[in-house]
Amino acid sequence: MPQRSDQRTRDSFADDLSETLRDDASEQEPQSSSSFVQRAKRRAGSIFSPRIFLVALALLGGGMFAGNAFIPLPILDNLAGLLGVFAGAFVLGLAVERSTILESAAAGTVAAGLTALLGNLALTAFGDAGLPLAVFGAGTGLLAGTLGAYFGGDLRDGLTADI
Template sequence: MAKRTDQLTETRSADHEVALGESEAATAGARRRVRERAETLFSPKRFGLALALVLAGTLVGGATVPIAGGVVGAFLGAFLLGVASETRPVAEAGVAGGAVVGLSTASDYLVWIIAGSGLTVAALGAVVGLVVCGLGAYFGSDLRDGLTREI
C-alpha cells in the first residue's frame, strides 16, 4: 500500500511539473505576442525617425514660410515618413508632431506662459501638431500604398 501511495505521489508531482512547464511556456508566448503587437502599434525606432523628420520640417518650414510655416513643414516631414515607411507610422508621427509643434509654440509664447496666460496656446499647438502630423503620415503611407499596389 505504501508503494502504491508513493507512486501516486510521484505521478502527481510529475504531472504538476509538466503543467507548470506548459503554463510558463504559455505565459512566455503571451508576453512575446503582446510585445510584438505593441511594437506594431508604436515603435521607438520609427518614433525617433519621425521626431527627426518633423523637427527638420518644422525648422525649415518656419524659416522659409512666414505664417504657419512650422506646421506646414511638420506636415511635410510626417508625409515623407509615411511615404518612406512600409508600415503606417501614424501614431509615431502624431506624437512627434505634438511634441515638436507644442514645444515650438511654447517657445514662441514663452513670455505669455510665464505671465500665466499662454499655456492654452501651447496646448493648442500640441494638439494641432498631433493632428497635422498624424494626417501627414496617413496621407504619405496612403500615397505609397496606392503607388505600389498592383492594378
C-alpha cells in the same frame, strides 16, 4: 506543363494555404510559451515603434524648424511650421512600409507643442495665455502629423498596388 498563377486549381491553392498555416503555427509555438511581458512588449512594438517615433520626431521637428525659418512672416510662422510637420510626416509615411500614423501624430504633437511653448515663453512664464497656446499648438501638430502620415502611406499604397 507548369500552370500559370491565374490558372491554379482549387487543390493547389488549398495545399499552399494549409502549408502557410502550418508554417505560421510552427512559428507560433515558441511564442505561446513566452511570458506575458514579452508578448505584451512584442504586441506594443507592432503598434508603436520607439525607433520610428525618434526618426519621426527628428524629421517632423526639422520640418517645423525649416518651415518657420524659410517663411519669415510673423503671421504665417506657425502655419509654415505646420506645413513643415505635414511634409515631414508625408515623407515618413511614403518611405516606411508599415503605418506610421501613430508615431507621426505623437511626434507632431511634441514638435508643435514645444515650438508653441518656446515661441511664447514670456506668455507661458508670466501669463495665463501660454498654456492654452501650447495646447493648441500641440493639437494642430497632432492633426498635421496624422494627416501627413496618412496621405503619405496612402500614396505609397497606391503606387505599389497591382493594377
